[in-house]
Amino acid sequence: MESKYEFEEKYREQILKCSRCGFCQAVCPVYGATLRPALNARGKMLLLKEVMDGKIGLDDQLIETLFQCTTCANCFHNCPSGVDVPEIIKAVRQDMVRAGSCHPAFEGMNEVLEKHTNIYAEDEPEDFERVRNRKAEYVYFIGCVGSYREDEPTMAALDLLDRLKVDYTLIDEVCCSGVLEDVGFSIKEHLAEKNMALILETGAGTVITGCPYCFRTFNDKLQYSRLREAGVKVVHITQFLQDFGFGVKTDKRVTYHDPCDLGRHCGIYEEPRNTIRKIATDFVEMPDNRENALCCGAGGGVRGAYAKNSIAMARRRLEQVEEVGAEIVLTECNSCVHNLANAKLRRQKFRVYSTTEFINELMEEAE
Amino acid sequence: MEIEGYNMPDDLYYEENHFWVKEEGDLLIMGMDDFAQALAGEIVYVQLPDDGKRLKLGKKFAKIESGKWLGKVYAPVNGELVGVNEELETNPGLINDDCYGKGWMYKIRPDDKGELENLMKGREAVEKWLLAEIEKYAEE
Numbered sequence: 001m002e003s004k005y006e007f008e009e010k011y012r013e014q015i016l017k018c019s020r021c022g023f024c025q026a027v028c029p030v031y032g033a034t035l036r037p038a039l040n041a042r043g044k045m046l047l048l049k050e051v052m053d054g055k056i057g058l059d060d061q062l063i064e065t066l067f068q069c070t071t072c073a074n075c076f077h078n079c080p081s082g083v084d085v086p087e088i089i090k091a092v093r094q095d096m097v098r099a100g101s102c103h104p105a106f107e108g109m110n111e112v113l114e115k116h117t118n119i120y121a122e123d124e125p126e127d128f129e130r131v132r133n134r135k136a137e138y139v140y141f142i143g144c145v146g147s148y149r150e151d152e153p154t155m156a157a158l159d160l161l162d163r164l165k166v167d168y169t170l171i172d173e174v175c176c177s178g179v180l181e182d183v184g185f186s187i188k189e190h191l192a193e194k195n196m197a198l199i200l201e202t203g204a205g206t207v208i209t210g211c212p213y214c215f216r217t218f219n220d221k222l223q224y225s226r227l228r229e230a231g232v233k234v235v236h237i238t239q240f241l242q243d244f245g246f247g248v249k250t251d252k253r254v255t256y257h258d259p260c261d262l263g264r265h266c267g268i269y270e271e272p273r274n275t276i277r278k279i280a281t282d283f284v285e286m287p288d289n290r291e292n293a294l295c296c297g298a299g300g301g302v303r304g305a306y307a308k309n310s311i312a313m314a315r316r317r318l319e320q321v322e323e324v325g326a327e328i329v330l331t332e333c334n335s336c337v338h339n340l341a342n343a344k345l346r347r348q349k350f351r352v353y354s355t356t357e358f359i360n361e362l363m364e365e366a367e
Numbered sequence: 368m369e370i371e372g373y374n375m376p377d378d379l380y381y382e383e384n385h386f387w388v389k390e391e392g393d394l395l396i397m398g399m400d401d402f403a404q405a406l407a408g409e410i411v412y413v414q415l416p417d418d419g420k421r422l423k424l425g426k427k428f429a430k431i432e433s434g435k436w437l438g439k440v441y442a443p444v445n446g447e448l449v450g451v452n453e454e455l456e457t458n459p460g461l462i463n464d465d466c467y468g469k470g471w472m473y474k475i476r477p478d479d480k481g482e483l484e485n486l487m488k489g490r491e492a493v494e495k496w497l498l499a500e501i502e503k504y505a506e507e
Contacts (some may be wrong), residue, residue, distance in 0.1 A: 105434065120435070149437055307411035309433055340452040342432070345456055 007091035008052050014088060015052065017081045018045035023077035027288075029295040030068055030302075031311040032229035038065045041085040048092065053363070058092070059099050066092055067103040068278045068309065069094040070261040071182055071303045073293035103354065105305035106183040113188050118144045118175040119304075126151045128158055136169035141195075141203040141218075143211030145334040150277050153337055156357035157237065159208055164244055164365055168208065174238045176224075180215030199232060208234045208240050210356065212261035212268075212333050213269035224238035236262060237356060238272040238332045244364035246279055248362040254280035256355075257317065257340065259333030263339040272332050272355060279359055280328075287318040296331075298339035314322065314343030321350055368490055370497045374401045376467060381484035381493055382443040387467065388486060393482075394450075395475040396441065399408060399431070407433040408460040413472060415451040416439070422446050422475060424482065429473075431462075440472070444482040450474030451497060455489045466470075 003009050023029050024041035031040035034208070038047065050056045071086040112121045127298045137150060146154040161168055172196055177188040198312060199207060207227075209215050218224045218234040227234070256276055262268045269290045277283055288294045297303070297313025314340065321329045329334055331337055332355050341352040353361070368377050379387040385403030389396050404410065414429040422428050422442035427442040452471050454461055462470035477483075487493050 120437075206441065304434060307409075346415050346417075346451075346453065 002285060003052070005051070005058065005092075005095045007048070007088060007095050010091055011084075011088045015045050015048050016084050018042065018079075019081050020046070020081050021078060021080060023078045025077050027074040027292070027294075029070060029072060029074070029297050029313040029316065030309065032294075032316055033297070033309055034192065036181065039068055040345060041079070041083070042304060043081065044069070044085065044089065046087070050112060058096050058099050058101060062096070063101055063103050066096060067106065068306050069184070070260070070295050070297060070310075070313070071300035073264045074260075074292070074295060077264055077291055090129060090184075093182075097184035102184055103301075104273060104303050106185070106301055107305065110180060110184065110185045113175055113177055113180065113191065117191070118148060119175055119179070120144065120148045120367050122148050125156075126133070128155055130158060130170050131200065132170045132172050133198060134169045135203050136167050137204060137206070138168040138216050139171055139202055139207045140164060141169045141173055141176075141198050141199075141207050141209040141211070141214055143209060143214045145332060146210055147173075147340070149336050149352075150334045153334060153354040154355040156360040157354065160356050160360040160363070161208075163360070166326065169202050169204070171195075171202065173198065174289070176211075176214040176217040176235070178213055178221060179301060183250070187217070187221060187223045189223060192221075196227050199283055200230060201228060204232065206234055206235060208237050208355070210237045210334060212236060212259050212266065213335070216261060218222055218350070236266075236268060236271075238268060238275060238334070241356070242271045242274045243357075247357055248359070248366050249279055249281055250358075250362055251281050251329040253282045253284060253325055254328045254330060255284050255286050255321060255324055256289070257321075257329055257331040257336060258290055259331055259336045260293065260299055263293055264291055267269070272330075275355060275359075279362060284324045284326060286324055286326075288320065296336045296339045297343075298335040303335065303339055310339060311343045315337040315345070318343055318345075318348065323350060326350055328353060328358060330358055332356070368493070371493050371501055372499075373405065373497065374467075376492055377490060377493075380443070381486045381496070382441065382482050382486055383425045383496070384439070384441050386440065386443060386472075388443050388483065390480070390483075391474075393403055393476065394442065395446070395480075396471050396479055397467050397473045397475060399462050401466055402500065403438075404463050404470075407431075407436050407438065409433055410462045411458045413455045413462065415453070415456060416448055418449055418451075420448040424485075442475075443486060444475065444477045445479065446477040447474045448473060449476045451502070465472060
């Protein structure tokens with residue numbers, strides 16, 4: 001019998017495979033911060049079974065549970081039954097939007113990106129004191145968070161690229177809009193076309209981005225296939241930097257937070273560490289690292305829609321920074337920097353940086 | 368006083384970016400006004416810099432965020448930051464609940480209290496300013 005929901009067509013078997021073991025509870029950042037079973041993967045699968053059995057509908061009462069997930073994939077990574085919870089949730093969200101039930105923050109985001117160039121509906125980006133859209137070997141694509149919420153790490157990344165004499169240009173970029181696919185909507189074709197046209201116009205062979213989300217969107221999504229077909233490579237800045245020498249070191253104790261979008265979603269764990277080990281003599285790992293990294297709580301739109309819980313999740317991650325006695329926590333995702341920096345308590349004396357910002361600061365001090 | 372539904376106490380000084388200032392002995396207390404907190408929506412983060420930070424008149428010294436907005440906090444006078452409302456660290460929503468009381472934000476030791484005269488005070492000045500602000504944001 002055909003289901004009325006696409007998620008059921010695609011994922012019924014997986015949902016039924018959930019053995020309710022609760023392994024996911026141990027690693028779910030939302031459950032960890034709220035202790036609410038409905039907000040954890042097991043709870044979600046139980047609810048979706050009720051939906052498939054026709055006992056409850058996909059309606060507003062399920063918004064909180066189905067839209068409050070960072071899609072960090074830690075549940076999937078630890079699931080003995082192999083239930084791909086993030087993919088199921090993204091599919092359910094699409095069904096919910098079709099049924100007219102969606103978190104207002106994401107409906108708002110979808111509308112904003114119809115009319116604006118970024119998720120914050122801001123009209124004026126920082127100019128970062130650099131000319132845009134010139135011919136160059138590389139394009140540096142900042143992303144919305146780096147442009148409008150974390151301008152200092154972005155400026156530092158650009159200063160670092162200048163110190164390394166990289167021939168790059170900024171463009172009049174617009175939101176990659178990849179996040180919309182994760183929250184029930186679709187990538188905006190007109191925004192993708194604009195980004196691709198601007199990139200191709202520069203003649204650049206490679207796009208470097210500091211945003212893992214944009215990195216995934218450009219590399220994986222159909223709407224950006226023209227870029228790939230044109231032979232333009234897209235790399236994350238951690239991949240780009242690992243071949244450079246910086247000539248600076250710190251003896252401060254440094255740790256690294258794996259962003260979910262770079263780590264579990266893309267498998268990029270060692271490149272950032274290769275770079276950090278060049279500049280840090282005392283590098284330590286947090287207990288949950290690499291594919292086991294605890295999510296900072298910002299992803300999947302959760303920082304926008306559930307800010308209090310999002311920051312609570314970040315606070316839990318920062319407890320691990322304290323546990324290992326790190327003075328510096330580095331990461332290479334502006335959303336992680338933003339959420340971790342906001343969550344850091346005043347009494348916590350460690351500092352949160354993007355790796356590029358920290359390296360740039362060391363080089364500046366050495367001058 | 369109430370202006371178009373917004374509570375704007377008469378005895379406070381107001382800075383043009385919608386922060387209020389009042390004297391407390393030698394120090395100044397600073398916070399966000401009712402109009403701004405209503406416009407911003409639920410505050411989710413307030414930056415609380417370390418004590419001792421030098422403040423330069425007109426220069427940004429902290430950030431504040433709601434779900435839809437990132438705002439800058441500008442120093443109303445030259446001076447030094449000598450205290451912050453640490454309650455805001457875990458409960459930034461106090462700014463929305465009680466922006467003139469429990470939601471106070473910063474304590475400042477001014478270099479020269481006379482600089483307060485640069486700020487707006489009194490019914491006439493504040494009303495004129497706020498009405499213009501209400502119109503400006505209504506258009507946006």
